Amino acid sequence: MEFTQIKFERSGGFANIRITAELNLRDLSDEQAIALKELLDELDFPKLPTKLTSGETVPDEFIYTITVETEKWQHTIIADGVPKDAKIQELLELLNRLARKKMRNL
Amino acid sequence: MCPCFHPVECVIPEHMLESIATHGTSAQRQAALNNIRVVYQLRAEQAMRASFKGLFDSAIPRAINNEKERVIYDAMRRDTLPGTVARREGDAPSSDPAVNEAYDGGGTTYDLFMKEFGRNSIDNRAMRLDASVHYRTGYDNAFWDGTQMVYGDGDEDLPTDERLFNRFTIAVDIIGHELTHGVTQFEAKLVYSQQSGALNEHMSDVFGSLVKQYQLQQSASEADWIIGGGLLTGNVNGVGVRSMKTPGAAYDDPVLGKDPQPAHMRAYVNTVSDNGGVHINSGIPNHAFYLTALEIGGYAWKKAGQIWYTALRDKLSESSNFQQCADLTHQTAGELFGVGSLEQQAVQHGWAAVGLTVSESGGKPKPSGCLEATLRFIGAA
Numbered sequence: 001m002e003f004t005q006i007k008f009e010r011s012g013g014f015a016n017i018r019i020t021a022e023l024n025l026r027d028l029s030d031e032q033a034i035a036l037k038e039l040l041d042e043l044d045f046p047k048l049p050t051k052l053t054s055g056e057t058v059p060d061e062f063i064y065t066i067t068v069e070t071e072k073w074q075h076t077i078i079a080d081g082v083p084k085d086a087k088i089q090e091l092l093e094l095l096n097r098l099a100r101k102k103m104r105n106l
Numbered sequence: 107m108c109p110c111f112h113p114v115e116c117v118i119p120e121h122m123l124e125s126i127a128t129h130g131t132s133a134q135r136q137a138a139l140n141n142i143r144v145v146y147q148l149r150a151e152q153a154m155r156a157s158f159k160g161l162f163d164s165a166i167p168r169a170i171n172n173e174k175e176r177v178i179y180d181a182m183r184r185d186t187l188p189g190t191v192a193r194r195e196g197d198a199p200s201s202d203p204a205v206n207e208a209y210d211g212g213g214t215t216y217d218l219f220m221k222e223f224g225r226n227s228i229d230n231r232a233m234r235l236d237a238s239v240h241y242r243t244g245y246d247n248a249f250w251d252g253t254q255m256v257y258g259d260g261d262e263d264l265p266t267d268e269r270l271f272n273r274f275t276i277a278v279d280i281i282g283h284e285l286t287h288g289v290t291q292f293e294a295k296l297v298y299s300q301q302s303g304a305l306n307e308h309m310s311d312v313f314g315s316l317v318k319q320y321q322l323q324q325s326a327s328e329a330d331w332i333i334g335g336g337l338l339t340g341n342v343n344g345v346g347v348r349s350m351k352t353p354g355a356a357y358d359d360p361v362l363g364k365d366p367q368p369a370h371m372r373a374y375v376n377t378v379s380d381n382g383g384v385h386i387n388s389g390i391p392n393h394a395f396y397l398t399a400l401e402i403g404g405y406a407w408k409k410a411g412q413i414w415y416t417a418l419r420d421k422l423s424e425s426s427n428f429q430q431c432a433d434l435t436h437q438t439a440g441e442l443f444g445v446g447s448l449e450q451q452a453v454q455h456g457w458a459a460v461g462l463t464v465s466e467s468g469g470k471p472k473p474s475g476c477l478e479a480t481l482r483f484i485g486a487a
């Protein structure tokens with residue numbers, strides 16, 4: 001999936017330290033870009049429901065908002081820290097790692 | 107009421123909106139709309155709880171001798187809970203500091219609730235205190251999952267000079283905070299969104315801080331009122347994640363940003379992040395509690411804590427907002443210490459300083475005619 005930009009936000013959690021990042025292709029190594037594109041394809045990202053929350057609120061769990069932009073469309077999902085799907089979990093963790101790294105290398 | 111159990115999918119029927127729109131002032135209409143949202147979510151949850159109640163209740167692990175019983179697990183950096191037993195009640199200390207911190211902090215929290223408030227554990231029926239440490243890798247969080255406490259190790263997977271967090275068991279008030287989420291789940295059941303969610307967070311910060319003060323035997327004026335002291339590493343310019351004494355001043359750092367908490371209603375933050383700012387706007391009631399405790403003086407858990415605990419147990423409910431919390435803690439102070447007592451005045455002054463005037467009746471505001479009719483319409487009143 002040829003994205004132009006991915007916007008990532010993690011809020012909530014006990015410490016409520018907000019992590020945000022706008023990830024462009026130039027921010028990523030080839031390896032990271034390929035991994036991300038594959039994940040987005042496998043998830044069929046534009047078809048994912050907007051809300052991927054588990055229904056019951058877990059105090060101090062994280063809340064994630066992810067927007068993927070391509071030349072043709074953009075799509076946003078909101079997920080909590082306990083998604084049932086392993087691929088979603090993988091996407092959240094990968095984006096969180098990238099955003100965390102970007103945040104520390106200001 | 108809609109038949110499904112997915113609150114986020116609920117929609118308000120159009121005819122109901124029309125009926126609200128023809129009644130009352132615009133403020134009343136707004137209040138009705140806000141309340142309908144909360145009520146919908148509640149009714150779905152209540153229905154779900156009711157249908158599983160017997161099952162849930164018998165599934166809760168309880169102490170065999172009706173006393174304090176802790177079980178600390180090691181999740182071994184994986185995301186499977188609870189993990190392997192690392193220390194049981196009465197066992198000698200482990201070689202792992204996180205295990206011992208979770209054990210000791212759980213014990214101090216149990217003791218505060220039991221000895222000072224007469225509450226036997228999270229459910230007041232000797233619920234076993236289960237906690238898992240070393241949850242996942244690079245997990246900079248702690249949470250209450252509805253049945254147990256869960257602690258991460260911070261960002262231990264990064265090089266030392268990039269780390270912002272230490273392990274989440276390092277501060278006893280974090281342990282008290284998470285356990286109190288359990289208490290709230292069994293008592294007021296404050297919905298974890300917007301103002302009721304900020305009150306849920308507020309209660310966890312109040313009793314978290316009181317656990318630390320109780321452990322250190324500090325008076326209100328001696329305490330630091332910091333939440334998460336010691337959690338941030340030396341790479342961060344900050345003393346903790348929140349300050350009840352000076353909300354907004356816990357940290358100010360190039361990487362983490364600035365502590366976003368307000369200390370007054372005029373700075374209330376409207377946001378969709380963080381479940382509607384539950385960890386942000388909690389600064390307002392947090393500061394009111396701090397001011398109340400300081401004015402009363404002495405150990406904060408003796409009087410201010412007693413007032414707040416009683417309100418959490420007997421007065422607050424799922425959709426309570428800041429104004430109702432102010433009114434109900436004021437009412438509770440009157441019942442515990444006398445109407446017009448110095449304690450009740452301290453509560454009034456605490457709330458006034460953050461921009462909330464307690465109502466003279468001190469009771470739960472009666473729903474307006476329109477709101478009442480609407481609630482009756484959907485079967486909530």
Ligand SMILES: [Zn+2]
Pocket residue numbers: 014059060283287307310
């Ligand atoms: Zn919390």
Ligand SMILES: [Zn+2]
Pocket residue numbers: 108109110111112113115116117150
């Ligand atoms: Zn529904």
